[in-house]
Amino acid sequence: MEKCRIGVYICMCGTNIAKIVDVDAVVDYISKLPNVVLARTYKYMCSNPGQEMIVQDIKENKLNRLVVAACSPSMHERTFRAALRKAGINQYLFEMANIREQCSWVHDDIKEATEKAMALTRAAVRRVELHESLESMTVDMCPQSLVIGGGIAGMTAALELADAGHVVHLVEKNNHLGGNLARVDLTAPYLYSARDLVTERITRIHNNKQVHLYLNSKVTGLTGFVGNFTATLAEQNGSKKQNEVKIGNVVVCTGYKEFDASRITHYGYGKLPNVITSFELERMIRTGRIETKEGKIPKYVAIIHCVGSRSLEFHAYCSRVCCMTALKYAHEIKSANPGCYISDVYIDMHAFGKGHEDFYRRSSEAKTLFLMYEKNERPVIRRAGPKDKCEMLIEVNEKLSGETIEIPADLIILMVGMEAREDSGEVARLVNISQDKEGWFIESHPKLEPVATTTDGIFIAGTCVAPKDIPDTVAQARATAARILAKISKGKIEVDAVYSEVNEDVCSGCRFCNNLCPFSAIEYNEEKKHSHVISALCKACGVCVAACPSSAIKGRHFTDSQILVQIDGLLDPVQ
Amino acid sequence: MAIRINPQLIDVLDRFGAEDVQLCYQCGDCTTVCHHADEVFAFPRKSMRQLQMGLEQKIETALEPWLCYYCGQCSEQCPREADPGETMMSLRRWLIGRYDFTGIAKQFFKSRVTEILAVVGVAVLTGLFLFYYGFTRGNINVYDGEGAFLPSDFIHRFDLIIGSVMLLFVIINAARMWYFTMIMGSKVAIPWWLYIKHILVLPWQFFTQKRYAKCENERDKPIFMPWIIHLGLMLGYLIMLLLVMVFIEQLQTGPAINWKVHIFGYLATIGLTIGTIYFIRSRLSKNYVQYKKSHGTDWVFVTMLFIIVVTGIAQHILHRVGLFESANVMYVVHLMVVVPWLLRMPFSKWAHLVYRPLGMYFAAIQKEAILRQEAISGTFAISIK
Numbered sequence: 001m002e003k004c005r006i007g008v009y010i011c012m013c014g015t016n017i018a019k020i021v022d023v024d025a026v027v028d029y030i031s032k033l034p035n036v037v038l039a040r041t042y043k044y045m046c047s048n049p050g051q052e053m054i055v056q057d058i059k060e061n062k063l064n065r066l067v068v069a070a071c072s073p074s075m076h077e078r079t080f081r082a083a084l085r086k087a088g089i090n091q092y093l094f095e096m097a098n099i100r101e102q103c104s105w106v107h108d109d110i111k112e113a114t115e116k117a118m119a120l121t122r123a124a125v126r127r128v129e130l131h132e133s134l135e136s137m138t139v140d141m142c143p144q145s146l147v148i149g150g151g152i153a154g155m156t157a158a159l160e161l162a163d164a165g166h167v168v169h170l171v172e173k174n175n176h177l178g179g180n181l182a183r184v185d186l187t188a189p190y191l192y193s194a195r196d197l198v199t200e201r202i203t204r205i206h207n208n209k210q211v212h213l214y215l216n217s218k219v220t221g222l223t224g225f226v227g228n229f230t231a232t233l234a235e236q237n238g239s240k241k242q243n244e245v246k247i248g249n250v251v252v253c254t255g256y257k258e259f260d261a262s263r264i265t266h267y268g269y270g271k272l273p274n275v276i277t278s279f280e281l282e283r284m285i286r287t288g289r290i291e292t293k294e295g296k297i298p299k300y301v302a303i304i305h306c307v308g309s310r311s312l313e314f315h316a317y318c319s320r321v322c323c324m325t326a327l328k329y330a331h332e333i334k335s336a337n338p339g340c341y342i343s344d345v346y347i348d349m350h351a352f353g354k355g356h357e358d359f360y361r362r363s364s365e366a367k368t369l370f371l372m373y374e375k376n377e378r379p380v381i382r383r384a385g386p387k388d389k390c391e392m393l394i395e396v397n398e399k400l401s402g403e404t405i406e407i408p409a410d411l412i413i414l415m416v417g418m419e420a421r422e423d424s425g426e427v428a429r430l431v432n433i434s435q436d437k438e439g440w441f442i443e444s445h446p447k448l449e450p451v452a453t454t455t456d457g458i459f460i461a462g463t464c465v466a467p468k469d470i471p472d473t474v475a476q477a478r479a480t481a482a483r484i485l486a487k488i489s490k491g492k493i494e495v496d497a498v499y500s501e502v503n504e505d506v507c508s509g510c511r512f513c514n515n516l517c518p519f520s521a522i523e524y525n526e527e528k529k530h531s532h533v534i535s536a537l538c539k540a541c542g543v544c545v546a547a548c549p550s551s552a553i554k555g556r557h558f559t560d561s562q563i564l565v566q567i568d569g570l571l572d573p574v575q
Numbered sequence: 576m577a578i579r580i581n582p583q584l585i586d587v588l589d590r591f592g593a594e595d596v597q598l599c600y601q602c603g604d605c606t607t608v609c610h611h612a613d614e615v616f617a618f619p620r621k622s623m624r625q626l627q628m629g630l631e632q633k634i635e636t637a638l639e640p641w642l643c644y645y646c647g648q649c650s651e652q653c654p655r656e657a658d659p660g661e662t663m664m665s666l667r668r669w670l671i672g673r674y675d676f677t678g679i680a681k682q683f684f685k686s687r688v689t690e691i692l693a694v695v696g697v698a699v700l701t702g703l704f705l706f707y708y709g710f711t712r713g714n715i716n717v718y719d720g721e722g723a724f725l726p727s728d729f730i731h732r733f734d735l736i737i738g739s740v741m742l743l744f745v746i747i748n749a750a751r752m753w754y755f756t757m758i759m760g761s762k763v764a765i766p767w768w769l770y771i772k773h774i775l776v777l778p779w780q781f782f783t784q785k786r787y788a789k790c791e792n793e794r795d796k797p798i799f800m801p802w803i804i805h806l807g808l809m810l811g812y813l814i815m816l817l818l819v820m821v822f823i824e825q826l827q828t829g830p831a832i833n834w835k836v837h838i839f840g841y842l843a844t845i846g847l848t849i850g851t852i853y854f855i856r857s858r859l860s861k862n863y864v865q866y867k868k869s870h871g872t873d874w875v876f877v878t879m880l881f882i883i884v885v886t887g888i889a890q891h892i893l894h895r896v897g898l899f900e901s902a903n904v905m906y907v908v909h910l911m912v913v914v915p916w917l918l919r920m921p922f923s924k925w926a927h928l929v930y931r932p933l934g935m936y937f938a939a940i941q942k943e944a945i946l947r948q949e950a951i952s953g954t955f956a957i958s959i960k
Contacts, residue, residue, distance in 0.1 A: 361598070364598045364600070364655070365597065367585060367586075369582050371580075395577050401628060401630070403578055404576075404577045404578070405579070405628065405630075406578065408580070
């Protein structure tokens with residue numbers, strides 16, 4: 001093996017590092033270590049001149065290993081690996097020592113911080129000596145996709161992919177497409193017909209040969225990894241017919257369910273006949289007659305917001321769509337019955353979206369009476385007496401006036417919030433993604449990766465991620481399609497060279513690792529009686545390496561010897 | 576005890592001019608800019624809210640509308656164009672209707688036709704009566720002295736009768752105002768001596784309108800012109816009322832001018848003329864926020880005042896130049912407007928002449944009573960008001 005020639009760079013990070021760590025002392029110390037050919041400091045190693053310096057040094061000094069002591073590798077490891085590639089050496093022959101987050105930022109004693117920086121850098125130098133050249137591999141990307149859920153999100157994602165010329169398998173549990181949106185009459189704030197939005201999509205799906213539609217069906221199995229999944233689709237009716245499809249990516253758009261209003265006893269839902277939910281009102285509007293159970297036109301209508309949302313007892317989150325939907329109801333009820341008085345009983349009016357504030361204003365102009373209640377002080381509904389000239393009375397502590405008031409009402413609409421579906425846990429396990437404490441699917445990064453998940457090839461869109469309105473849902477659905485189309489057009493996917501490997505000769509087939517792997521990346525081969533890692537799924541977390549009783553699993557780039565020598569380097573006294 | 580809201584009240588107040596109150600979302604900007612709002616009387620925000628919710632009893636017993644002089648700064652600042660200034664104005668109109676036990680005021684504010692018909696009716700009756708009296712008892716060509724068409728002692732008696740009727744209504748309505756605001760509306764018991772302690776507020780605010788001078792708006796900082804003109808108009812009116820009610824016989828003493836009395840008459844006329852023209856011009860040009868919206872009653876008010884001023888001046892000139900016949904006719908025309916004007920007073924905007932100083936007086940009493948109560952009990956009494 002050729003002799004190690006290590007170059008070490010100590011970054012000052014402006015003054016972020018240099019003001020606490022004596023970088024010159026670190027350079028002095030490190031340059032005396034065995035195999036270190038050169039050690040330098042520089043103001044900003046991540047800058048273009050910093051990277052250029054690395055490339056030039058590698059060429060001039062024939063360096064074959066590199067250490068940069070700077071910030072966290074999650075920040076700039078990619079940057080320096082790119083410099084290595086540019087200089088023509090394998091990018092894995094590199095190690096970063098974090099002397100900023102783990103040293104200069106958390107210490108104020110210069111001497112101690114400098115010694116710690118020396119130890120961290122020395123550990124990296126020792127480790128890099130044992131690094132091996134690794135090559136990342138590529139696998140084929142199957143151009144077909146699976147979309148789970150036939151609501152507005154699923155239909156949009158499916159059409160987007162199909163219109164780009166790829167086969168999409170669209171699976172819907174019900175016997176029709178449209179999801180929750182198909183239960184709605186108009187949409188806020190522009191009052192477009194929801195039916196139009198849905199039927200346009202349904203028609204396009206039926207006419208598009210690239211979309212293979214599976215109604216009354218569920219996904220019962222998903223194996224494989226990004227680019228190479230196999231999904232089992234089972235029909236839910238009597239036929240028990242099963243289909244197996246090969247797909248490259250999965251879009252999960254399983255949507256939400258509405259909050260069960262009878263859980264709030266104050267509201268008497270289920271007991272008082274004229275207390276109804278928003279979806280029940282939608283049904284009334286669609287049949288063309290807004291009336292009480294007794295068939296009378298209501299004179300006083302009250303709309304109560306945040307039913308199940310924004311409360312300590314049920315869900316702390318905001319369901320996002322109810323405020324504008326409530327204003328839409330005020331509009332629809334007032335158009336149907338101009339003599340009617342509408343009270344809108346709310347906590348806060350969330351009119352955040354495009355056109356929403358204007359819609360709110362128009363509701364005020366139409367004399368909707370807005371009454372504010374305290375977040376955890378719910379209104380109480382009771383039956384009115386014979387002298388009250390109304391069906392029910394809502395008692396509430398009205399915040400803006402400071403008065404305890406009674407609101408007359410003949411019809412009360414509860415704005416039920418959104419909840420994760422009861423089968424969302426099942427779906428999460430099936431496609432191997434995580435859920436938060438409320439049951440919503442977790443995105444890989446809430447800001448920068450809103451539709452990806454921690455499992456490659458599994459995307460999420462719409463209200464299965466969190467409550468959201470139609471524009472946001474459609475935008476997410478299209479974003480998933482864009483992500484998938486980018487992968488398809490690349491044709492192949494690169495898999496990181498850092499993953500664990502099972503030495504099949506040593507593996508006893510105990511299968512401990514199979515169950516421990518958080519990414520379901522380890523399969524058991526029944527014939528050979530040993531486990532093997534699906535490298536494309538492995539995230540190199542190291543759980544299996546630590547757990548294997550036979551020490552049969554090796555973490556590439558994180559071998560035992562690499563880690564042990566690094567620990568030694570860290571713990572040895574600085575002279 | 577929960578108070579029942581009345582979502583329909585907003586529709587009623589719409590006819591009194593509160594057309595935009597529903598737009599208010601209670602940000603409170605109006606109260607912040609108002610120079611008269613304080614911790615006890617946090618208007619216009621609170622009044623706006625009470626109106627939106629239809630808390631009828633709260634509004635009926637409120638003093639806040641009388642503490643507002645409508646400088647218009649709240650309406651200028653309002654981010655929602657809910658026009659708090661105009662809302663306060665319409666509450667004053669509504670309150671005048673509420674204080675009035677006859678129900679006449681309410682009808683006038685609700686329907687312009689009713690008001691005009693009533694005014695015209697009274698005017699015609701007055702004209703018929705005066706012409707009948709003049710032609711049967713006197714000579715159309717004689718203005719004063721022996722055989723005068725409308726002798727001054729007769730007019731004096733006539734004025735006193737009309738004035739007494741007016742005063743009776745005003746007193747009864749003012750008593751109702753006191754009962755509503757101080758008995759029904761006050762959340763704290765009011766010690767009787769506070770009425771004596773603050774008694775000077777009444778004449779002071781009545782004669783100086785100093786409170787108006789505290790107002791500010793974009794155009795006037797402080798609001799000097801509207802205040803001085805408003806004051807001039809009010810004082811002119813008051814002097815003229817006094818002259819007519821008490822000194823009419825000294826005014827009408829024959830060819831010579833009694834300067835001791837007439838000098839007041841001329842001063843009052845200047846105040847009335849300038850004031851009337853200023854307010855008509857403002858309402859026509861809508862040049863400022865408080866003149867943008869004119870209720871029907873506002874127009875009746877300024878128009879009648881204008882006719883009174885013009886006919887009064889014309890009558891005086893005709894008399895002086897010796898055209899006695901025309902002067903007598905003009906006199907009748909003048910009285911045909913003055914009589915309905917005076918009789919209309921308790922039922923119209925002019926009633927604010929009485930209610931506003933009374934409101935300020937009551938507010939001063941209530942405020943001290945509340946703050947005293949607070950000091951004793953240590954609780955924040957304002958929050959329950």
